Amino acid sequence: MINCDVLILAVPFTDTDKPLQAPAVLKAVVQKHNFTACTYDLNYSLIKTHHEQADFLKQYFAFGTTNDYDKIVIAENFVQDTAKLLLNKYKPKFIAVSVFTYQCQTYSMLLAQNLKKIDPTIKIIFGGQGLTTQGIQSSDAWAEECKQLGLIDHYIISEGEEALINLLKEGKGKGIDNTDWEQKLDIDDNPYPDYGDYNLNEYDTKTLMITGSRGCVRRCSFCDIHKHWKRYVFRSGQSLADEMIHQSNKYKIYNFSFTDSLINGSMKAYRDFISVLSVYNASTDKKLTWGGQFIVRGISSMTEKDWLMTKQSGAKGLAVGVESGSEAVRDHMKKQFSDQDLDEFMEQANKNNVTLTFLMLLGYPTESHEDFLQTLKMFKRYKKYQSVIESVVLGTTLGILPGTPLAEEMAEDIEMNDGENFWTYKENPDLDFRERIKRRIITGEECVRMGYNVPGNHDNYKFLHYLWNVYKNKQKQTIVDLNTNDLQQQKYS
């Protein structure tokens, strides 16, 4: 038996072949404060399971749905066995469960139930963005309910680094069993994530996650990030580069994926980062690579020298929120880049062979038919850059989330029609849900025809079909409608 103060678990279901970061981050923080901690990535155990009902288990844990109600007992037994396995191996005082998205809720509840059944004295803590279910701004209702049911002892809303320590030391604090959490303004002093308990050789993708910032410098109309993280806080470029170099030496993994809303929010920190890394890469055979979400900047903001260092520092697969081919639509979104900026950005990405993923939002409230055609024209224009446009994520159609500027500032002109995807806008009445689906279908077919890679296209249609049925039957769209397990798609559903 391994004794520890806290056992930190990543639970299913997140469709990733990378090691989830939260347990490693928290383990390092906990140890820094002289507590002992172990981690276990139950998510990856499920991803790699040879269970004869593996597909069913993944489907059920992710969506909580099955065509065969009687089969649910298989999932329940699977979690029961896992709980036994954990408590045979570890003897923790606390078990902290990282509920990464709402798709981890089904498993989390079952696990807590079984752990408590085996040992009612173990204190169970739920934390993570998956505690809230309908947008980042929503309440702690699910976690509170788990607490009332006796499944858990505590829950931690949002950032866990300080709250978990406060909980272990004092049993209370900001963000513990309440939504009154406080944003950490200095994220440079966090210890590097500790993956010591992960068998990193078993992961198919040899990539480690890294966090360079929290919050966003933009305030895009469709996004609620700024509501959650009131301030944009970021680490110094030197600190980021140091972590990547240190972690790559320690774990022999040389690719990194940023969890940030954007990597190049602060150009100063970004320049520091790429300059240190480009020098490092020039001096080693084990060159580092990295990717993540990136803002489009024109050449006046991101210079040719910046692009060169971006390439030399190992950038690849940058996810870019292009959203629309119409500058007017992007202006309304407050994306703050012009067609010329985008053209310059694409030219440099192509010249430096930095690969990109386009993230698109179809069916924005102000999107006219002409705006829609602009998006198609953009894809036609950028066919020449297809060697660097690795994929185009079209998602479904725009959903209006609570807490976003669209929901708050245009509330009087937007009718939600019982669903975040079903809205209509008074100033653009022709763009109803059916019309948005039409535009999505046309864009999907045209992109495929032009030779772009459109990942998740079929699943997006399937999800839209599901939503369409809800809509036409005048039912209400609820959380279980968010039927996707792909992280990028989740943002866009």
Add this chain to the structure above:
Amino acid sequence: MIKIKFNFTVNNYNGGPKIRIYNNKDVLAETTLSEKGQNNLAIEADLKFPTKLIIEHYDKNMNIDTKLDDGGIVDDKGFTLETIQFDQFKLHNELYHFKFIKEDGEEIMNNNYIGYNGRYIINIDSENLSTWYYKLQKSFINQLENFDYKNFKKEIFQDEHCEIEY
């Protein structure tokens, strides 16, 4: 203790339907729904999950408790289950999906009008209400039509063409 609230729409011919409510084999309540129209019933019960909540309709004589006129039913002894609420978890449309077993053993599905003698069974097959309730909600999702892209596209575009000049 769990509060259980029932809302029925009653047809009270010949005195109205007699019902018993069980927690597995234990009788929680026994009453006659004698008033026509909306009836409410609230009980508190110490339910231990998993369990079956059963609503039994009994003592109806099918020969005399249904009023016919020219072969058509004009009045009846029976009731529609409108809503059942367990603490904060309310069942409404969901009630259409539980099974009703007639006295002779025949099972009737997709029905929330209790016009025969028999047992309407809500199988709470989880260890707490919320797990069961969410499981139930989610299981309904898969009862939707199967996905066929061509049909979906046809339905969305109706008679319009999806080819576009740009």
